[in-house]
Amino acid sequence: MPRHILSLDQGTTSSRAIVFNQKGEIVSVAQEEFKQFFPQPGWVEHNATEIWETQLNVAREAIKKAGLAPAEIAGIGITNQRETAVLWDRETGKPLGNAIVWQDRRTSDYCRELVEAGHSARIQELTGLIIDAYFSGSKLKWMLDHYPDARKRAEAGELAFGTIDSWLAWNLSGGELHITDVSNASRTMLCDIREVVWSEELLELIDIPASVLPEIRSSSEFYGDTAEEVFGDLIPISGIAGDQQAALFGQACHHPGMAKNTYGTGCFMLKHTGSQFVKSNNNLLTTIAWQIEGETEYALEGSVFIGGAVVQWLRDQLGIIKTSKDVEALALEVKDNGGVSFVPAFAGLGAPHWDGFARGTISGLTRGAGKAHIARAALEAIAFQSHDLMQAMIADTDIELSELRVDGGASRNDLLMQFQADLLGVSVIRSQVSETTALGAAFLAGLAAGVWSSKEEIAAIWAESSRFNPGPHHAAMQEALAQWHQAVERTLS
Numbered sequence: 001m002p003r004h005i006l007s008l009d010q011g012t013t014s015s016r017a018i019v020f021n022q023k024g025e026i027v028s029v030a031q032e033e034f035k036q037f038f039p040q041p042g043w044v045e046h047n048a049t050e051i052w053e054t055q056l057n058v059a060r061e062a063i064k065k066a067g068l069a070p071a072e073i074a075g076i077g078i079t080n081q082r083e084t085a086v087l088w089d090r091e092t093g094k095p096l097g098n099a100i101v102w103q104d105r106r107t108s109d110y111c112r113e114l115v116e117a118g119h120s121a122r123i124q125e126l127t128g129l130i131i132d133a134y135f136s137g138s139k140l141k142w143m144l145d146h147y148p149d150a151r152k153r154a155e156a157g158e159l160a161f162g163t164i165d166s167w168l169a170w171n172l173s174g175g176e177l178h179i180t181d182v183s184n185a186s187r188t189m190l191c192d193i194r195e196v197v198w199s200e201e202l203l204e205l206i207d208i209p210a211s212v213l214p215e216i217r218s219s220s221e222f223y224g225d226t227a228e229e230v231f232g233d234l235i236p237i238s239g240i241a242g243d244q245q246a247a248l249f250g251q252a253c254h255h256p257g258m259a260k261n262t263y264g265t266g267c268f269m270l271k272h273t274g275s276q277f278v279k280s281n282n283n284l285l286t287t288i289a290w291q292i293e294g295e296t297e298y299a300l301e302g303s304v305f306i307g308g309a310v311v312q313w314l315r316d317q318l319g320i321i322k323t324s325k326d327v328e329a330l331a332l333e334v335k336d337n338g339g340v341s342f343v344p345a346f347a348g349l350g351a352p353h354w355d356g357f358a359r360g361t362i363s364g365l366t367r368g369a370g371k372a373h374i375a376r377a378a379l380e381a382i383a384f385q386s387h388d389l390m391q392a393m394i395a396d397t398d399i400e401l402s403e404l405r406v407d408g409g410a411s412r413n414d415l416l417m418q419f420q421a422d423l424l425g426v427s428v429i430r431s432q433v434s435e436t437t438a439l440g441a442a443f444l445a446g447l448a449a450g451v452w453s454s455k456e457e458i459a460a461i462w463a464e465s466s467r468f469n470p471g472p473h474h475a476a477m478q479e480a481l482a483q484w485h486q487a488v489e490r491t492l493s
Helices: 048-065 108-116 120-127 136-146 150-155 164-172 200-206 243-250 309-318 326-331 371-397 414-424 436-449 455-461 474-491
Strands: 004-010 014-020 026-033 073-080 085-089 159-163 179-181 215-217 220-225 236-242 259-263 267-274 285-292 295-304 341-343 361-363 403-407 427-431 464-468
Touching (some): 073 164, 073 243, 085 164, 108 120, 136 150, 136 159, 150 159, 159 164, 220 436, 236 436, 243 259, 243 436, 285 436, 295 371, 309 326, 326 371, 341 474, 371 414, 414 464, 414 474, 436 455
Parallel strands (some): 004 073, 259 403
Antiparallel strands (some): 085 159, 341 361
């Protein structure tokens, strides 16, 4: 029986493919970046065809690097940037336009209209979400309203909509599968997450024809095989989860009260709440974590729109570092931020503020402030935003956290992780396998394919690589936090 899993990790800036063995170890990795489009202020787009092509390229490369034949792959797990939306022609398989990325803010005015019309409470009750342009439902409405004849064609059943998991499953299967999993469906603002069905009430409110939507499936099951022409042989597709839910699963946060934070382009903190739908009173999201063998589990989530992306901005727009990894050394050139606060609200602010119209600020500048102070303030901003998420989670659940498991590119920054531990007052634990998002998708696929028998077996595989314990800096941390909150107040619309 095959014992390897191919994980497709389709992110905001690149497509990756990773082959894992039965021990949860990485056998091979392939990665390819793709182009970002910013056609107007606040708009962010991807070429969906390029996403598929790069993902296919790296999948084939990863299998080749692993020295495996396609028949030796037990299953494929898909994980993806969750709220990015694609609308395509069912017959040709071609997108009607660029994918609208989760960071895109073009539907902010429409979302404000929904709020002003008094729909917030009902939408949160059904979906667990706060009304925001972040979620894909408003993006789909925009596409239907702005692409020529799109609404008419959608109502006639000619078009298919999906988040990136759906788009990949469609292409992998040669157009046979139009599906999404429960975790991705829960991010559309169209799904009743208690009943785990598309909400007829919300489809009517947002004016979405049901015919355009994918079938909602569990996170771990046999969905279908790849088309033979994709890899030259059939490979089962057996796991799907949105990137943050996949990371929660990959971090073995399988029990209520456990939490992880992914430091990627954005930062995403999830706290497992078990089989309970926990309504947030602190502007967090209630989301489906996963569904396995008919059992649906939930999580509270807080989103930081700009996490590691602030480091990319320092590199690409300011030019004060050559590579992203240079930011730690630059920040260490100074002992503190020198009074500089950086609020990277380039795409608005997520939880707990949910202000889509907030914009970034750098404040507290003096003549003595330099690029090292800005770099340090940028890193601290990532930690401050994550701190605010954790405090909201504690308030919603009355459960203090004993530790925070972390992953993502920016989690490799020791300065940031130590600052986070000092700020939170709990241990921050970096897992041995840094690619926990891809690992989670692999675990979900492998459960369905028989590579692993249970969540308990998976939890036993998980191991830590580094632990950052909080230092005795509580008073200084509180002062820094107060400075940060003052800076945030200045950015709010």
